[in-house]
Amino acid sequence: MEDLTGFQRDLLYVIAGADQPSGQSVKEEAENYYDSDINHGRLYPNLDTLVNKELVEKGQLDRRTNYYAITDAGEARIHERREWESQYVDF
Template sequence: MDELTGFQRDLLYVIAGADRPSGQDIKGEVERYYSTDVNHGRLYPNLDTLVNKEYVEKGQLDRRTNYYAISDRGQRSIENRRDWERQYLETNR
């Protein structure tokens, strides 16, 4: 996961926390978190990167709408990231 940008990690977390969200669902969640608009030219290339790197699987809901789902690799990467973060957060208490 270390090769992902912060934005890509945020997308991955949103996908992991939802049940097969569409690109628009993901966009809405990220916009709420960032409190700003996220344009399609930023969103979809980054989603494609996550698919190409096999962190996320992409499927089709209908002719116009895709869904995204966390892959096994993506889930393991999130768990590893949490373990890495936890070692620093717990030692500072």
């Protein structure tokens, strides 16, 4: 995850924890975590980065709504991150 921003990493975690969330659902979860509004100009380019890095796939629910789903590569990156974290934090 060294090539992701913290915000992108957080979006990846949100997507991993949901069943094909829409962009709006991802936005709402991120806003709850950050306790602030996240504008579309910040959210969607970062989601597109995750798609371009093949960590997330994007599909269409209907003509206006996309969904996002974690890929196997995305799950592997989260697993690697958690292993790295466990070296330093053991709760």
